[in-house]
Amino acid sequence: MSYSPIFEEVIMQLLAQSVVCEISSPECFRFVEQEHNREQIDKHLHAIGRHLAQTSDKLGYFCAYNVLDTSKKRSRTQKQFESFVIDLEGIIDWLRLVRSIDQDSRPLVAGAQVKESELLSAIEESNSLKQQLESISQKLKTGGKSTEARAKLTAVLKYLVEQNYLKPMGGTGTQFMATAKWSLLYDQLDFIRSYDAIEIASETEQQRELL
Amino acid sequence: MGRREDAKAAVGALHRHTDALSDVCYLNQGQIDEVADNDTMISTLQKNKLAYPIDGLSGYQLHGKVRGLFDHVTRRHRYRESHSRLAGLIEDLESSILSYRHAKTKVHTDVDFALSEVKEIVMDIMDAIGDTVEMFHSVVNDEFSVVSDIDERIRQTRRCIDDISKINIVFESLGVSQMQRWVNVDLQLENLLMKILKSHVDRCLLDLVASGRKLHDMLAKLITDKKFQHVNNLIDAFSGKFKKDPGYRPNIDSVETPPDCLIQSEAIFIGGYANTDSAIDEVTLGDIAQTAMEKREAKLTKEHPEAENITVEHRTSETIEEEIDPLIISVEQLFDALMSPAAPDSLSACYAYRALNVNATLEDWMLTVMSYYSAQKRAIDPLWKLRISTHIEEPINGTHYVDDITFERKVVSHG
Known part of the structure; x- marks a missing residue:
């Protein structure tokens, strides 16, 4: 195979x-x-004990171990999972916040646009959203000492960019696009949900809760 | 009677006479013949305001609402029926065209009758196509609105898309090439098939394409809705779990074979380390170091451009007195002593070190003396002979340790 940049x-x-x-x-x-x-990439990765994997919605590719055959690999995987778990609650809260601001209550998925100005105007109009942001900022340890919603929101967005969940678009730095890392997160959540037998609230329960 | 009772009675009346009513709807345009067999049905329907007598005629008319209800609930079935009817009609058309052509070649056969048969079938086909497309259109637009389950709606939409592809097969058999084959050189058939039927088919095809496009849009939206619903459920499930169980931390330690999404390989940052223990890469490493240093220097110059522009001050009027190192002063004193007439015959550097109370290490002193001697060798050598006393530390005998440097006066012979 010849060299390909x-x-x-x-x-x-x-x-x-x-x-x-x-x-x-x-x-x-x-x-x-x-x-x-794809075959070439997979072949290449196989030689080093890894393979090319795809998110279930087919929007993203990532590299996964073939098998966890050594204690080293297992402990590394566990360590990664632990760091994922640390931020999980904050991330879930963030997803709920973004969804509640969306007009059609759509969740944040790969390719969705996130506009800081839209989020901020909705947050500044609602005390409950402000509190949610405050809580997210604490859980993700991003807020610093600032009490302003704008600063907190910017810090959370910056954190999500650093974690590759969002990609800045345009030159202003206030518009973002969600990446397929969300797809990977949803796959992970899906597995944990079935593994830990976490119940999904039925529609009736959700309606009751809303009422 | 109350509301519920009225409703029950009406539904019961329809239920008791379903078969007869279905025939009345689709075979008799809603007209119920006034015959003895229908007496019970007529009186029950009349009682429930579901049929009324036709003015000036014998018989009764089924209420439009009942026909509407039957239309609504049998729409899909009727659509399928009409679809197969259409396929059958095309076969009929083909054979009637053959009969017409055959009639044209015979002398005593009725060509006009054969042609009128073809016309009749063409009209039937046009009706059937119109009905099918119209029915399909209404299936797409109305039927699903009452289904709330996303999975069921996706299933129905997919089924409809399959049906549309089947209808397309029928339309293919009414394509231009097929019609041209049927028409051949017959002008009457050309007018009938290529103009009347073809324009109708084209119009219906446009409608069908629009319905098909709408179906695909609906399917895409439904799939997206389903995906969103799933993700929203996940978010809610975890949010609920964290609220119910604040200390909840998922753990996958005991998962034997985790899925790919949980065994993403850790980040590898590709790099290399040179083997500094081996001399084999010495030259390469030297080159790399040299390049790195040059880059570093260039970077530093870039970062501190002020270093490049040193301001030069004109200070010629000032006199700066250079301070001489005390070690140099002591060395000069030693050599001054050597060159003076009162110098002894032999002078050791170690002795001078102690006598002059030099403020430096003995090694530095000896080295400075040697370098001064090298510089002044031409003046000193004619008068003084240098003797260096050394010792060797075993087992390494290649290194000579200097203990002292002694200057011995040379004996000058006067001819």
Whole structure:
């Protein structure tokens, strides 16, 4: 196989634990979308005990271990999971906040737009949303000492950008696009939900709660 | 009677005579013949305001609402029936065209009658196509609105899309090439098929395409809605769990074979380390270090551009007195002593070190003396001979440790 810069870029991104998607790196994503390239990448990763995996909504690719055959791999995976769990509650609260601001109550999924100004105007109009943001900021340890909603929101967004959940769009730094890391998160949540047998509230219960 | 009783009685009346009513709706345009067999049905329906007598005619008319109800609940079935009817009609058309052509070649056969048969079937086809497309259109627009379950709606939409592809097969058999084959060179058939039927087919096809597009949009939206519903359920489930059980921390330690999403491999940052223990890469490492240093220097210069522009001050009027190092002064004193007429015949550097009370280590003193001697060698050598006393520390015998440097006066012979 001859040298291909895009192949190199994809491999480097996958090995750096990125989720390759249309939003985070369009060129790489389009490259992986082609079956032949996917096979080559997978073959390459197999040689180092890894493989190319895809999120269930098919919006993102990531690199996963073939098997957890050594204690080293197992402990690394557990360590990663622990750090994921630390922020989980804050992330869930953030998802609820964004969903409650959306007109159609749509959840944040890959490709969705996040506008800081829209979030801020909704938060500033509602005390309950302000409290939610305050709580998220504490749980994600992003707020600092500032009491202003704007500063807190900016810090949370910055944190989500650092964690590759959001990608800034345009030059203003106030518009973002959700990446397929959310898809990976939902897959993880789905597994944990069935593993820990967490009940999904029925529609009737949800209606009752709303009432 | 009360509201509920009235409703029960009406539904009961319909239920008791379903078969007869279905025939009345679809075979008799809603007209109920006044015959003995229908007496009970007529009186029950009349009692429940579901039929009324037709003015000036014998018989009764079924209420439009009842026909509407039957239409509504049998729409899908009727659509399927009409679909197969259409396929059958096309076969009929083909054979009637053959009969017409055959009639044209015979002398005593009625060509006009054969042609009128073809016309009749074409009209039937046009009606059937119109009905099918119209029915399909209403299926797409109305039927699903009463279904609230997303899965059921997705299932129904998919089924409808399958049906649309079947209808398309029927339309394919009414394509231009097929019609041209039927028409051949017959002008009457050309007018009938290529103009009348074709324009009708085209119009219906446009409607069908619009319905198909709408169906695909509906399906895409339903799938997205389902995905959103699933994600929203997940978010709510975890939010509820964290509220109910504030100390909840998921744990996957005991999962034997975790799914891919939980075994994402850790980040690898690719890099390399040079083997500094081996001399084999010495030259390469030297080059790398040199390049790195050059880059670093360039970067520093860039970061501190003021270092490049040193301001030069004109200070020629001032006199700056250079301070001489005391060690140098002591060395100069030693060599001054050597060159003076009162110098002894032999002078040791160690002795001088102690005598001059030099404020430096003995090693520094010896080294400075040697370098001064090297510089002044031409003047000193004619008068003084240098003797260096050394010792060796075993087992390494290649290194000579200098104990003292002694200057011995040379004996000058006067011819």
